[in-house]
Amino acid sequence: MIEIDVSLARSTGFTLEANFTAPGEGVTALFGRSGSGKTTIIQVVAGSVKPDRGHVRVDGETFFDSSRGIDLPIEKRHVGYVFQDARLFPHMSVEGNLRYGERRSRRERTISFDAVVAMLGIAHLLARRPHTLSGGEKQRVAIGRALLSQPRLLLMDEPLASLDEMRKGEILPYLERLRDELKLPILYVSHSIEEVLRLSSAVAAVTDGKVIACGPLSDVLSRPELLPVIGRFxxxxxxxxxxxxxxxxxxxxxxxxxxxxxxxxxxxxxxxxxxxxxxxxxxxxxxxxxxxxxxxxxxxxxxxxxxxxxxxxxxxxxxxxxxxxxxxxxxxxxxxxxxxxxxxxxxxxxxxxxxxxxxxxxxxPGAEIVSPPAAPASQPSRTALPLRLIPGGTPPRETP
Structure with a gap:
């Protein structure tokens, strides 16, 4: 189980108030418009952003607790992090990138190199360099590197956002397979309702820095009060x-x-x-x-x-x-x-x-009977915090 109850105020005027519990298995989507605070939440879990108050617990272990003075270092949280862009090391082959994540892990190995390669369908890519890969292939390698760090929790920050529809269609089945076979808890950031519906079993709806609903997907996404998050149509x-x-x-x-x-x-x-x-x-x-x-x-x-x-x-x-x-x-x-x-x-x-x-x-892929067109609500531009990749696929602590 993932327990998050934190608050954070920035000099820019942005405030975060996140209080929710996510299952200890499967995909929980952090769903909302761009700039709503979804990325900040997973940065808090990873340890790259420190909240002003509150606590973060994963499977009974405390990552952060302001009242007890606990702030576990990033490397001791054993969290895998997948970014929008793959952030692979350009001078290494695909295998080199994967082995790098594997070498940095100090945890007991629960998933092998061969299993990750087979699951993500990247055996034919091992000798290639990142610049020769498609966007979808790069993301599959980035996911593999994060998995080989043997994480207890996987954080995915809109991993399909930079891909066109064809590439998204290629990578989604691999994400489904990862979800179904590994039983690893995943916090998945997205503003795409189609991705959320296809991958998630639980949803935390985020708007204006607040988690306004959290629970089973079928319950949360059926609530009309979530119009600001989902859009009227x-x-x-x-x-x-x-x-x-x-x-x-x-x-x-x-x-x-x-x-x-x-x-x-x-x-x-x-x-x-x-x-x-x-x-x-x-x-x-x-x-x-x-x-x-x-x-x-x-x-x-x-x-x-x-x-x-x-x-x-x-x-x-x-x-x-x-x-x-x-x-x-x-x-x-x-x-x-x-x-x-x-x-x-x-x-x-x-x-x-x-x-x-x-x-x-x-x-x-899902199929849809033809429906009348409707113009979706416009979404503000994304204002995520910049992060640098460090060994093991987790983000570093943010510098002021």
Missing amino acids: DVGTILECTVTAHDERFGLSTVTFADGELRVPLVGRPVGAPARARIRSRDVSLSLSRPIDVSVTNRLAGTISKITRAEGPFADVEVALAHTIIYSLVTQESVERLALEPGTPVWAMIKAVTVDSRPAGFSS
Whole structure:
């Protein structure tokens, strides 16, 4: 278990108030807009930034405690750190970079050189120099170097941010394999909801230097109060499902969840496998009567439990099923015209569903039924603190 309760104030006016607990296994995403404080949080965990007060504990060991005067040196925290850019040593081969991380570790070896090379698919790269590698290949080598330092915790600071979509698609399966096979706790910084959905089991939502929610992904990312973090057009429902049928003729699969089933693009997993479905509120329309002779395949009956009128023309409507809340983004004009209010029975017509099959190793990318376009909220430029790479893949203490 990772316990963080720290505060920090900078002369620039930025303040950090982070109080959350992350699981001791799997990927916990620190999710939020650029400049929200995500990178500062993992720098605090690594030891390169010292908080003003609070504590940091990993698996029962105290890394930092202001009340007890504890501030464990970076090299004794045994934390692996992967940056946005790979920061490989240019004068060394790929094998040399990997061996460097291995040599610096003083911990008992729990993962071997050969295992890391096989897991990340980099055996054919060992003799090459960094300048001959693609961006995705460099990041895989950087991840391997961090793993060979035998870390107890892996910190990943937007490792895919500098890659184009094709390169991201190449490296994501390796991150999934790392997550599934090593069972290593990972704090993963990202402002990409697609990455978070694909990799994470838990999420800490960060905005303006504060962790405003933390918990299972399906709970956190379904909260409408997280609009400042997610963006109005990306708020929705996350469903943990099971694949129950395939229709090869039409290229569709059926997935079931607590309150019913959904027809989705063909999922490349066998019947009985887990799947994660995402339904964005902008892709849900409402009807007062059972929809007949419509093209929308997925229709669920429920009751309106809450309506929140937002600024501008929109309103957020929560539709309660027996165990699930479906979110719908409609216009305020529609609310008045249909006389919608809490207690009104409605049919939720789901126009698009995104599915990730979440396999226990390599996986195929998620598929998405075509949905109407929406302009995402603009994001401020990133203002992360500069860090230098030191042996073992961990960052040095920040200098004032």
